[in-house]
Amino acid sequence: MINKTSSNVTRQKRHLRIRKHVVGTPLRPRLNIFRSNTAIYAQLIDDEAQHTLASANSKALKLGANLEAATAVGKAIAEEAKKLGVTKVVFDRGGYLYHGRVKALAEAARAAGLEF
DSSP: OOOOOOHHHHHHHHHHHHHTTOOOOSSSOEEEEEEOSSOEEEEEEETTTTEEEEEEETTTTTOOSSHHHHHHHHHHHHHHHHHHTOOBOEEEOTTOOSSTHHHHHHHHHHHTTOBO
């Protein structure tokens, strides 16, 4: 019998490969994305201090996990970043394809003023 590894395990391996190169600093934090079946989450992380600077998610905004929710989370995380004085970030897609909800969140954050 052939055992198939789950798609989440392969995503986590991709994420570890990405994380070798993507590092957030206080001046340019890492914009991390996590996508679940029920919500989408975004965090601004300073990896040097190992500290989360800001976060936004679709559950707090009382939205689901669709494209509209991802767009709202992108706008919300960009507004939180502006409050902190952050304009440039490093984008960490979390091992997900740059497609669908991840792309919608990234484009909304760019439209709201974040540069990456």
